[in-house]
Amino acid sequence: MKMTFRWYGENNDSISLSQIKQIPGVEGIVWALHDIPVGEVWPLEEILKVKEQAERYQLNIDVVESVNIHEDIKLGLPSRDRYIENYKTTIANLAKVGVKVICYNFMPVFDWTRTELYKEMADGSTALFYEKAKAESMDPEELVQTIVNNPEFTMPGWEPERLSQLSTLFSAYKRVDEEALWAHLKYFLEQIIPVAELHDIKMAIHPDDPPWSIFGLPRIITSKENVERLLRLVDSPYNNVTLCSGSLGANPANDIADMIRSFPDRIPFAHIRNIKIYENGDFIETSHRTRDGSLDIYGIVKAYHDIGFQGYVRPDHGRHIWNEKCRPGYGLYDRALGVMYLLGIWDALERGVNKR
Template sequence: MQMGFRWFGETNDTVSLDQIRQIPGVTGIVWSLHDVPAGEEWPMEKMVHVRDQAARAGLNIDVVESVNVHEDIKLGLPSRTRYIENYKRTIEKLAQVGVKVICYNFMPIFDWLRTDLHKEMEDGSTALFYEKSKIHDIDPLELVRRINANSELTMPGWEPERLAHLTSLFEAYKGITEEHLWDHLAYFLNEIVPVAAKHGIRMAIHPDDPPWPVFGLPRIITSQANLRRFLKLHDSPYNGITLCSGSLGANPDNDIVSMIHEFKDRIPFAHIRNVRVYDNGDFIETSHRTADGTVDIAGIVQAYHDIGYTGYARPDHGRHLWGEVCRPGYGLYDRALGIMYLWGVWDGAARLSAHGKQVAP
């Protein structure tokens, strides 16, 4: 397992490369060009700049997260041709700077969605929180009006510069069903996976977060059955999954360990994090420790060890600890603690394996 750490850039992150390089076992950053709009071709000089920064810190840039997919591709509009061609050229350039894996998602309009970015926990730390009643059966356009009237009501994907476009985006998605989205995803894969394969890059789709429809928008990368269907859309080792235990784990019916064993050859990238799911469907992101949440993180790391996983992983979201002021979910302290927990489980599994012992279920 190759451990990475997500980094948003020198002007957009409170965590420095010098700090990342001091976390034991971290060999690379997981990065993106966050200032390039979705659908536009990435400039080579910016990619080279990130590569050279990372190299000076002794880190690789093997994994990109994310090269965002333009909404016109998800909607299946004629204009998708232009954006897909830009995506192909970006893949070609990323290969030239050494990228091995591209993480992306196919969620309409939003990336991950939470209702509180700093929910206080019992120990005084804060974390990302999802309150189902605030999302379920709420008219999203009414929520846009509420956000405009209340600056304290904020959620990822609802930044002020995007609000003006949300109304037209929701209108565009009227009538788009899950089957439409599957068709549009298949078209996208058939266009870009051959290009990725030619350049030795593995594409890795991220599950929908949370893994169910929101605001009436279809979501399809949500379960083991749907991941199985996804992989059959374009059956290639270069068409893979970013297996995120936190996203999928928000639905307790999802068996992450089973997914690891079934899809082991198609997981170039793993997000490993824990969530605590409540009986009413709410969930909060916890420490990585198995006992603190609902997801069996120890079992997940054991499963990766059992399959001989050599792909990339990162600790994903963390809590906000010790007064740290940081990007929500992306501070230094809890993600570094999470890495050490993951390595501890991994080392324990390796030790037992070396002595011919099995971990009890």
């Protein structure tokens, strides 16, 4: 298991590479060029800058999250071919610096969805929160304002150029149901996976977050059965999944440990985080500790250990603690605690402590 830590880049993150380097066990950063418009080619010279920055601290840049998919590809428009060609060029450029995994998602219009960014918890910390009733009743524009009204930090997956065309996008998606979205994903993968194979980069789709429809938009990477279908779309070891415990785990019917054991060779990258699910369908993100949430983080890490997992992993969203000013879900302190909790479980499993 190779531990990594998400980093948003110089002048775009409250956390420095020198701080990340001080977290025991972290070998690399998970990164992206957040200032490149979705659909455009990532310039090699900009990629090289990140490589040089990371190498100063002996950190690898093996995992990219995310090379986002242009909406025209998801919609299946004729213009998609131009954006797919740009994506191929970006893959080739990333291969030149040794990137091994590209994480992406295929969620229409909205990326991850929460109704509150800093929900206060009983201990005084705050965390990302999803209120089911509010999500089902609020206007999409209200959700956009909740997410983007955070001027200090950009919010990946919520690109202003896309959100400025919200009404147009919603109108366009009226003709795209789940089966059409599956067909558009298949078209994309049929074009991209041969290029990924050529450059030895594994494509790893991120599940929908949360794993159900929002505002009537189709979502398809939501369950074990749908992950199986994804892997069959283009049956290649380069067509994979980024298994995110928090995203899939928001639906209690999803057994994360079972998924890990079911797809041992198709998970090159994993997100591990915990959430507390309430009876009414609300959920809030907690510390990584098993007893603090609804997910069995110990059981999830054990499943990875049982399959001999040698891929990349990162602690996912953390709480905001100790008055830290940071991007929602992406502070230093709670994610660093998460790293140590995950590695503590792994170390215990390596020593066979669980067998006593």
